[in-house]
Amino acid sequence: MVTGLKHELLQRMLAGDRKSATELVEGWANVHGYDRAVREILMPTLELFGKKWATSEDLSLAQGYIAGKVAEDVMERATSAQTSWPSARESKGPVVIGNIEDDCHSLGRKLVAIFLRTAGWQVYDLGNDVLPVEFVGKAVEVGAPVVAASAMMYTTAMNIKKLREEIDRRGLTGKMQLAVGGAVFVQRPTLVKEVGGDGTGRNAIGALKLMTRLRDRAISEEGAR
Amino acid sequence: MNSMQRIMATLQGKPADRRAVSLTLPLYGARLTGCDLSEYYTNPAAYARGQSAVLATFQPDILFGPFSLPLEGAAFGSHVRFFENQPPNLEHPAISSVSEIGQLIVPDVDSHPGLAYFREAIRLMVSEHGHTVPVASVALSPIDLPAMILGIEGWLQTLLFDEAGAKRMLELTIPHFVRWMNALFSEGAMFAVLPAGFANPSIVTREIAAEITVPAMREALSEVTFPIFIHSAGSPLARFLDSFAGLPNVAGFVLNGGDSFAEAREKVGPEPILVGNIDGPSLFTQKREGVRADCLAALRDRRDDPRFVLGTCGSDIGFDTPRENIDIFREAAEAFAKGGSVQRQ
Numbered sequence: 001m002v003t004g005l006k007h008e009l010l011q012r013m014l015a016g017d018r019k020s021a022t023e024l025v026e027g028w029a030n031v032h033g034y035d036r037a038v039r040e041i042l043m044p045t046l047e048l049f050g051k052k053w054a055t056s057e058d059l060s061l062a063q064g065y066i067a068g069k070v071a072e073d074v075m076e077r078a079t080s081a082q083t084s085w086p087s088a089r090e091s092k093g094p095v096v097i098g099n100i101e102d103d104c105h106s107l108g109r110k111l112v113a114i115f116l117r118t119a120g121w122q123v124y125d126l127g128n129d130v131l132p133v134e135f136v137g138k139a140v141e142v143g144a145p146v147v148a149a150s151a152m153m154y155t156t157a158m159n160i161k162k163l164r165e166e167i168d169r170r171g172l173t174g175k176m177q178l179a180v181g182g183a184v185f186v187q188r189p190t191l192v193k194e195v196g197g198d199g200t201g202r203n204a205i206g207a208l209k210l211m212t213r214l215r216d217r218a219i220s221e222e223g224a225r
Numbered sequence: 226m227n228s229m230q231r232i233m234a235t236l237q238g239k240p241a242d243r244r245a246v247s248l249t250l251p252l253y254g255a256r257l258t259g260c261d262l263s264e265y266y267t268n269p270a271a272y273a274r275g276q277s278a279v280l281a282t283f284q285p286d287i288l289f290g291p292f293s294l295p296l297e298g299a300a301f302g303s304h305v306r307f308f309e310n311q312p313p314n315l316e317h318p319a320i321s322s323v324s325e326i327g328q329l330i331v332p333d334v335d336s337h338p339g340l341a342y343f344r345e346a347i348r349l350m351v352s353e354h355g356h357t358v359p360v361a362s363v364a365l366s367p368i369d370l371p372a373m374i375l376g377i378e379g380w381l382q383t384l385l386f387d388e389a390g391a392k393r394m395l396e397l398t399i400p401h402f403v404r405w406m407n408a409l410f411s412e413g414a415m416f417a418v419l420p421a422g423f424a425n426p427s428i429v430t431r432e433i434a435a436e437i438t439v440p441a442m443r444e445a446l447s448e449v450t451f452p453i454f455i456h457s458a459g460s461p462l463a464r465f466l467d468s469f470a471g472l473p474n475v476a477g478f479v480l481n482g483g484d485s486f487a488e489a490r491e492k493v494g495p496e497p498i499l500v501g502n503i504d505g506p507s508l509f510t511q512k513r514e515g516v517r518a519d520c521l522a523a524l525r526d527r528r529d530d531p532r533f534v535l536g537t538c539g540s541d542i543g544f545d546t547p548r549e550n551i552d553i554f555r556e557a558a559e560a561f562a563k564g565g566s567v568q569r570q
Binding site for chain 1: 306308310311314315316377378381382384385386426427428429430431432433459461464482504506507509510540543544
């Protein structure tokens with residue numbers, strides 16, 4: 001039954017039917033609770049969506065946006081239902097995100113924030129045009145093992161080098177991982193290394209696995225010292 | 226042949242002495258003249274000087290008017306920010322929701338100082354070079370202009386969830402677009418290049434494209450009086466060209482990096498010009514020999530296609546791009562036309 005429900009949810013997301021997709025999850029949550037609905041229905045469906053998004057040439061940015069809105073709607077209803085999500089058991093810890101200095105293209109970053117929150121991350125979204133010292137300062141303050149910088153253009157992507165330098169200058173190399181994202185990194189994957197990134201995701205949902213991998217790597221680096 | 230003759234021949238599908246070359250060098254003119262970008266993107270004379278320097282340095286076959294789409298949004302009240310090494314960008318949209326559309330003041334294309342910048346820059350360029358080099362304007366299509374008024378997310382959200390609101394917005398942008406195109410034409414622009422991101426099924430759903438944005442483009446383009454080139458705007462275009470079939474006054478398409486010329490030609494038929502498709506913004510990361518190889522590959526691919534222009538795609542060629550990576554386009558086109566060793570490589 002759950003498999004069929006996930007398939008149906010995926011179809012509704014792909015069809016762009018935000019309302020009925022949200023209602024489908026809501027109906028299941030009314031019986032089983034939002035905690036399980038997010039963990040067993042929404043998140044696995046988003047992962048399926050993300051795989052399709054990464055491989056299908058026919059999926060649009062608009063459909064990705066709708067998937068994000070469905071996730072956001074479900075999380076709002078979970079909050080209204082006074083479900084604490086993520087529970088302590090499910091919390092994946094803090095992460096700091098933002099558009100790098102001079103970059104004002106916020107759509108991708110906002111989608112990443114929605115998907116990360118839905119997955120149980122405690123997201124500190126610093127917004128557009130964020131300076132390297134602000135990224136690192138906030139990450140140190142909240143104990144985030146990953147900072148994620150978004151850029152849409154080549155010119156602004158190059159500013160991520162300054163964030164790499166700031167992380168290294170403060171002796172946080174390895175212990176603070178640098179995720180990078182944005183259209184320009186999809187077009188030119190080698191740019192990730194050029195700007196000093198530790199990894200990237202192919203789309204906003206791909207950021208979920210990336211953050212987990214980088215967080216685990218940061219913890220491993222910390223433990224190795 | 227001069228550039229005008231070369232481009233005219235290409236438009237007519239007739240032989241030329243070599244392939245025409247289109248280079249997205251609006252920004253680069255500021256580097257050549259050492260002009261501060263806040264001056265360059267507000268002073269038409271400074272912009273025109275930059276483009277004269279572009280022509281003298283690289284001899285491209287097309288000169289472009291100012292390429293800063295957010296400045297069009299600024300004419301509606303959006304706030305833009307100026308940078309040291311890239312064109313101005315949108316900082317805050319004029320309105321945050323289509324429900325605020327009543328607050329908008331549609332700029333008069335004949336008197337708004339922000340739009341006068343574009344017009345005067347075109348007029349100066351045409352006055353100085355228009356007899357030998359076509360001058361093209363770069364403008365927002367009526368379906369992309371709302372993204373510079375509402376923000377990209379605001380416009381996407383409107384298209385997805387508020388069809389009536391989307392139509393209200395288009396009722397405002399379509400007539401403005403027609404007036405704006407005619408104004409640019411009156412200054413001597415030979416054609417206009419329009420990104421059409423919100424008609425592209427990699428951005429919006431095929432349903433939105435088919436039911437809202439492509440019909441809006443059709444309505445708007447049927448009222449313009451000069452040739453239009455649809456620009457891929459950084460998104461795959463070739464495989465979606467069926468979505469653009471039958472749009473009036475479309476003379477050609479600027480393909481995206483990675484797009485297949487053959488696929489594009491199959492979808493649009495023999496008439497429209499195909500331009501491309503070497504990524505301009507990343508040229509600064511390339512080696513000259515790599516750029517040369519890419520140019521020759523494109524030229525070989527289109528060897529028998531009379532309506533092809535070798536060119537860059539994406540946004541501006543970057544500020545820090547070595548000149549030798551730009552020169553090589555024209556050199557490759559010249560060498561390929563002469564045949565011999567270069568053509569066989």
